[in-house]
Amino acid sequence: MVVLLGYIDPSSGSLFLQMVIGTVLAVGYAIRHHIAKLWRKLTGKSKDDV
Amino acid sequence: MTEPDSSLAATSFRDPAGRVIRKNGKVFRQVFPAGSRDYEAARDSGLFTELIKRGWLIPHRELPVAELNGWPGGAAYILEPEQLDWVSYPYEWAFSAYKEAALLTLDAQQLALEKGFILKDASAYNVQFWQGRPVLIDTLSFEPYAGNRAWQAYGQFCRHFLAPLALMTKVDIRLSCLMRDFIDGLPLDLAAATLPTRSKIRPGLMLHLSIHSSSQRRYANKPVKQVIRRDEAGQKLARQSLLGLTDSLRRTVKGLRLPRGAATEWGKYYSFTNYSDAAAAHKAELVREYTQLVKPVEIWDLGGNDGRFSREALAAGAQRALCFDIDPLAVEKNYRYGREQAETALTPLLLDATNPSPGIGWANAERPGLNERAGDGKGRMLLALAVIHHLAISNNLPFGHIAKWLAGLGEHLVIEFVPKDDSKVQTLLATRKDIFDQYDQSVFEQTFRQYFTILQQTSVRESGRQMYLMQRKRP
Numbered sequence: 001m002v003v004l005l006g007y008i009d010p011s012s013g014s015l016f017l018q019m020v021i022g023t024v025l026a027v028g029y030a031i032r033h034h035i036a037k038l039w040r041k042l043t044g045k046s047k048d049d050v
Numbered sequence: 051m052t053e054p055d056s057s058l059a060a061t062s063f064r065d066p067a068g069r070v071i072r073k074n075g076k077v078f079r080q081v082f083p084a085g086s087r088d089y090e091a092a093r094d095s096g097l098f099t100e101l102i103k104r105g106w107l108i109p110h111r112e113l114p115v116a117e118l119n120g121w122p123g124g125a126a127y128i129l130e131p132e133q134l135d136w137v138s139y140p141y142e143w144a145f146s147a148y149k150e151a152a153l154l155t156l157d158a159q160q161l162a163l164e165k166g167f168i169l170k171d172a173s174a175y176n177v178q179f180w181q182g183r184p185v186l187i188d189t190l191s192f193e194p195y196a197g198n199r200a201w202q203a204y205g206q207f208c209r210h211f212l213a214p215l216a217l218m219t220k221v222d223i224r225l226s227c228l229m230r231d232f233i234d235g236l237p238l239d240l241a242a243a244t245l246p247t248r249s250k251i252r253p254g255l256m257l258h259l260s261i262h263s264s265s266q267r268r269y270a271n272k273p274v275k276q277v278i279r280r281d282e283a284g285q286k287l288a289r290q291s292l293l294g295l296t297d298s299l300r301r302t303v304k305g306l307r308l309p310r311g312a313a314t315e316w317g318k319y320y321s322f323t324n325y326s327d328a329a330a331a332h333k334a335e336l337v338r339e340y341t342q343l344v345k346p347v348e349i350w351d352l353g354g355n356d357g358r359f360s361r362e363a364l365a366a367g368a369q370r371a372l373c374f375d376i377d378p379l380a381v382e383k384n385y386r387y388g389r390e391q392a393e394t395a396l397t398p399l400l401l402d403a404t405n406p407s408p409g410i411g412w413a414n415a416e417r418p419g420l421n422e423r424a425g426d427g428k429g430r431m432l433l434a435l436a437v438i439h440h441l442a443i444s445n446n447l448p449f450g451h452i453a454k455w456l457a458g459l460g461e462h463l464v465i466e467f468v469p470k471d472d473s474k475v476q477t478l479l480a481t482r483k484d485i486f487d488q489y490d491q492s493v494f495e496q497t498f499r500q501y502f503t504i505l506q507q508t509s510v511r512e513s514g515r516q517m518y519l520m521q522r523k524r525p
Contacts, residue, residue: 013266014205018295020265021257025294032297042284 086126209235254302346431
């Protein structure tokens with residue numbers, strides 16, 4: 001088992017991961033955002049209300 | 051005006067932009083000159099106004115310029131926030147309270163991003179419970195978002211919120227206690243290793259815990275520039291990506307729920323009590339009567355389960371109540387009920403009276419323990435109902451130890467003595483040798499009289515139990 005020792009700074013890995021997944025999450029977010037907007041327009045309700 | 055005291059210096063020292071400081075019995079937030087530019091930008095953008103309007107940030111007012119002199123370290127601004135009655139920590143919160151705190155942090159991050167700002171930290175300690183709901187208390191956590199920059203607090207959010215919530219729902223609700231050992235949140239490798247495999251394959255947890263932990267391990271101790279050079283295309287992290295990241299975390303946290311039918315020791319306590327309806331009603335009546343007599347500002351209900359008697363005390367005039375219990379499901383039930391009823395005066399918290407929250411962090415003073423936070427106990431009335439037998443018999447605590455501890459916590463005490471022939475005590479004794487010769491009403495009274503004056507004593511109707519109202523003696 002690999003153990004991440006306490007004295008190692010893990011922040012570089014957190015930043016790197018964001019860069020890798022950023023575009024995918026941005027696209028997903030944009031699509032959901034547009035669907036939610038369309039839904040509100042059609043039904044007058046927020047998706048959270050359903 | 052008196053000088054600011056340094057009693058909060060041990061709890062607020064990490065942020066170069068400002069700190070919390072106490073003066074004239076009030077808590078203020080001091081904005082250092084180094085933090086003034088970010089503070090002004092957020093204030094002038096309307097971000098604070100909007101956050102406060104939505105109930106997400108504790109309201110504050112700026113002190114006039116004339117009052118800025120004499121603050122140690124210099125003050126560009128002094129903010130006077132609404133005063134909190136009580137400060138609690140993540141390892142004391144109900145599961146739903148913790149989850150709401152996580153969602154609040156993400157909501158604030160999303161709103162900040164939409165207004166051109168970003169949360170520079172995502173510590174669970176930046177959230178407190180005020181008027182029955184979570185609020186952010188660190189006004190200086192916001193800074194302008196320069197664009198094309200990753201969220202520095204992403205790792206912290208996952209350690210402080212996502213990892214403990216995931217372990218509470220997927221492994222055991224009691225694992226929030228790990229936050230007592232890891233003041234900067236649970237290491238992600240520990241959380242990922244502890245999660246069952248079937249949970250690790252859930253997309254949100256896989257991404258933000260398992261893959262995140264692997265990424266941390268892979269790039270540990272590598273300078274950020276070196277990491278970025280490996281993926282030049284990904285260097286520019288647009289605001290839309292951060293909104294996507296926040297949304298993904300939000301959906302992951304929202305999807306974390308306690309298993310259906312989760313039941314623990316005390317979750318259904320009031321369904322399994324051994325007293326009659328008349329006895330329970332009489333006990334409630336006595337709590338109301340004692341509260342009206344003492345007129346306490348604050349109630350501490352120790353072993354308060356689902357908060358039934360805390361609510362009796364509030365109905366009888368107490369201003370606020372902290373309802374502690376050892377059982378996380380009872381605390382959860384109490385919290386959910388309070389939220390459903392939009393209660394503002396009752397705060398349910400997790401507490402093992404035999405092992406209260408200790409002081410943790412730097413010099414064991416950064417997050418003070420329960421006893422330190424209790425202060426001098428003035429204006430506080432304690433309820434210790436149906437608790438004494440658990441402390442004295444289940445935990446072998448002598449009456450003297452219990453009385454001394456309680457006298458340190460509050461001015462008045464309402465305590466129920468459960469005699470040895472009570473069926474609940476007999477259940478506790480069923481599987482162990484009765485070594486409790488001293489567990490007796492007269493010994494109880496004699497011992498408690500060393501620390502308290504007994505003001506009233508009443509036998510609970512249709513029960514062998516006794517209720518006492520006591521006032522602590524001056525030391």
